[in-house]
Amino acid sequence: xxxxxxxxxxxxxxxxxxxxxxxxxxxxxxxxxxxxxxxxxxxxxxxxxxxxxxxxxxxxxxxxxxxxxxxxxxxxxxxxxxxxxxxxxxxxxxxxxxxxxxxxxxxxxxxxxxxxxxxxxxxxxxxxxxxxxxxxxxxxxxxxxxxxxxxxxxxxxxxxxxxxxxxxxxxxxxxxxxxxxxxxxxxxxxxxxxxxxxxxxxxxxxxxxxxxxxxxxxxxxxxxxxxxxxxxxxxxxxxxxxxxxxxxxxxxxxxxxxxxxxxxxxxxxxxxxxxxxxxxxxxxxxxxxxxxxxxxxxxxxxxxxxxxxxxxxxxxxxxxxxxxxxxxxxxxxxxxxxxxxxxxxxx
Numbered sequence: 001x002x003x004x005x006x007x008x009x010x011x012x013x014x015x016x017x018x019x020x021x022x023x024x025x026x027x028x029x030x031x032x033x034x035x036x037x038x039x040x041x042x043x044x045x046x047x048x049x050x051x052x053x054x055x056x057x058x059x060x061x062x063x064x065x066x067x068x069x070x071x072x073x074x075x076x077x078x079x080x081x082x083x084x085x086x087x088x089x090x091x092x093x094x095x096x097x098x099x100x101x102x103x104x105x106x107x108x109x110x111x112x113x114x115x116x117x118x119x120x121x122x123x124x125x126x127x128x129x130x131x132x133x134x135x136x137x138x139x140x141x142x143x144x145x146x147x148x149x150x151x152x153x154x155x156x157x158x159x160x161x162x163x164x165x166x167x168x169x170x171x172x173x174x175x176x177x178x179x180x181x182x183x184x185x186x187x188x189x190x191x192x193x194x195x196x197x198x199x200x201x202x203x204x205x206x207x208x209x210x211x212x213x214x215x216x217x218x219x220x221x222x223x224x225x226x227x228x229x230x231x232x233x234x235x236x237x238x239x240x241x242x243x244x245x246x247x248x249x250x251x252x253x254x255x256x257x258x259x260x261x262x263x264x265x266x267x268x269x270x271x272x273x274x275x276x277x278x279x280x281x282x283x284x285x286x287x288x289x290x291x292x293x294x295x296x297x298x299x300x301x302x303x304x305x306x307x308x309x310x311x312x313x314x315x316x317x318x319x320x321x322x323x324x325x326x327x328x329x330x331x332x333x334x335x336x337x338x339x340x341x342x343x344x345x346x347x
Contacts, residue, residue, distance in 0.1 A: 114130075136171075138171040160259070238259055271330060
């Protein structure tokens with residue numbers, strides 16, 4: 001019998017005693033599970049930029065808690081000054097990961113909420129409560145996504161996934177891996193093939209670790225093996241998350257586009273699981289800035305040098321998968337099929 005409810009801390013939370021943000025440092029996994037405390041906005045921004053906290057839904061919570069943290073740190077004595085402080089903090093937070101829309105969504109949601117405050121303490125109270133609401137809603141949202149998505153997985157299926165879309169990418173439960181968890185909770189036997197997800201190996205370091213924590217069968221492959229395992233008939237479906245969904249494409253961890261082409265070639269269904277907060281209803285592929293990562297992520301693996309230090313490096317964090325490669329988008333509002341008319345779906 002699989003145990004799906006983990007005793008581990010939520011990926012990100014608020015520490016009442018010190019009015020700070022606490023989170024799982026994902027850069028240390030799988031070697032070490034450590035909780036770190038962010039007492040300043042700069043430390044939280046560093047944690048976001050360095051991927052100590054990552055994953056679209058988790059970043060939404062980080063954006064919300066970041067504004068709450070800024071509110072408690074602000075020495076403003078009037079609402080106007082504090083609002084200005086928080087707007088500046090919001091811009092700083094958003095700049096850390098520009099492609100991931102949930103981060104901006106979390107920031108903006110809390111900034112909108114504080115407009116109801118009557119005094120400085122009210123701003124702090126409202127900001128913190130709204131951030132906590134974002135975190136609580138994320139768990140419920142992911143479980144609804146899991147319920148809708150579980151119907152696509154049959155007993156005995158093997159799912160190929162990319163990057164990390166589990167509870168460590170969210171506050172808890174997960175999006176694409178949440179679908180796997182929900183299917184298992186229904187009594188189905190599901191296996192997972194996890195791509196390593198170079199260059200930072202979120203698949204090998206994080207996905208395999210958390211699935212093994214829950215005793216969910218998982219096999220690790222290198223990214224370049226995906227086509228072969230599909231050709232060998234070892235994959236029943238591909239299930240990924242998303243960092244931003246526009247009218248025409250799915251932005252997700254680099255390598256997702258390649259998987260969609262391979263899945264299409266081998267007639268394997270390709271599903272995207274993501275909350276509505278990941279949708280950018282006004283965006284198109286050309287309107288979104290793709291985050292470029294540090295070249296040393298490819299030149300080095302940890303402290304180990306893998307390439308000449310002065311070699312030219314191209315290191316985008318995300319790619320764009322066209323909608324025609326997607327069989328279904330699974331959200332907390334239901335499942336949507338092509339053609340995807342996003343401006344009509346959620347009206």
